[in-house]
Amino acid sequence: MSENAAELDGYFPTYGEALAAHAQERPEQIALRYGERTTTYSEYDRHATQIANGLAAMGLKKGDRVAYFGKNTDHAVELALGTVRGGMVFVPIIWRLAPAEVDFIMQDSGADVLFREDEFTGVTFDGRIVSMEQEFEAWRDAQPDTPVTTEVGAHDPLLQLYTSGTTGLPKGVVLSHHNGTSTRPMMQKHGIYWYCADEGDSMIFAMPYGHIAGVGSALxxxxxxxxxxxxxxxxxxxxxxDVQKYRVKWMFLVPAAIRLLLAHPDAQNADFSSVKGLTYGASPIPLDLLKQGVERLKCDFAQLYGLTETFGTVVSLSPEDHKPENVVGREHVMKSAGKPIPGVEIAILDENLQPLPADTIGEVAIRGDAVMLGYWNRPEENAKALIEGGWFRTGDAGILCEEGYLYIQDRIKDMIITGGENVYPAEVESAIFGHPDISDIAIIGVPDEKWGEAVKAVIVRREGSDLDADGVIAYARERIAGFKCPKSVDFIDALPRNPSGKILRRELRAPYWEGMDRQVS
Structure with missing residues (x-):
């Protein structure tokens, strides 16, 4: 890389060091606000130390996994910082997952302790469970605040986030401190203000904690x-x-949430004048929604593209590209993901993993400090995804134009993004295929005005069956998270397959995406 983030001003090797520095420089500034409860940076720092010491007292050591199952809370954020200050790895689990999916993650991660909200008591664990409502505060406050002696380095693992796999089994993405801390100083140096808010600025954190967009925003x-x-x-x-009450400056939302925000009756007369910027991700924003948003919020919009494997953002479509006066005549740019952020390289590869020229479709590959350490206990997956030269194969098909804008065309891995949630067809197919009245099944993503994409099941019934859509959906809901379940079902006589027997999903998707510029919403 031409620039070294570690040599720039404002670089912190670890999140624990960043927190300690802020506690020293701004001890009374509010760090966390949850309902009426506030936590200053001084308190936040002390709580993180107590949590690290408490985990050590449980017998956990550097590199051990600490799992969290629940929704967003200030205590969950403190738990993350305490875990990583102690050199342990934080494993936040998406609360919308089904119990069987959570069980797999707990077993695969090898977590030693589970911090769980009481709302989710259906999720069990053979090891130590700490109730966030009934035990956490008393347990935390009983721990000493003596300095943590464990040495934690920039390239030590920080997070293990689970993303659904093409085979149906979730994969643990292992991310280091440096994967996350290296981005901010690079963005600051190059004036990418919409990704690195100023110290003291307020921002709302509302995305699910088990996603990189959630825990990544908190970190x-x-x-x-x-x-x-x-x-x-x-x-x-x-x-x-809260935007009005606390004069919030920054928000990150998925386009589906932006639409819900603008459609809410309270939005009509709300005072959004404090908002400086709104970043969004998971899918491009429709032009009509952008126009509504700019007119109502009157703030900068910026698109962020990235993956769990890259600690989130690696490509951004700037506020300048979103301004209505700049969109006219350049609407095609609004269909792009944007340009690589400083410190990130993008290449488009052919099937032999050789680079392709501009304006040619191929697989998007990424190189930079944000690329993950690897998949947990998945050597074969790592060998496929992390290739020579430090490149990460995303599995997204795209085009890098002469101007440097990246256009995502399709998903090589067939992933569906619905309302910001990632869904893999293989996982849904595996859950549904056991139904006695189903002979064959394919899961595809279809356009959806509200969620961007919706999950559709295309099913071949067994001979003599009268299975209907409600029966399929009900069967799925017993086995997988609700957001992964089909929203609609089509019944056909036979699935289209190639000579080797692979389902031709593109052929199944084609009628629903006719007239669209690309096969990703």
Missing amino acids: GATLGAQELIVHREFDPALLIR
């Missing part, structure tokens, strides 16, 4: 010394209220 606010206003989950009425 990013800590790194940048912001005031993080924690919402348990996205609630447009609460967001509108």
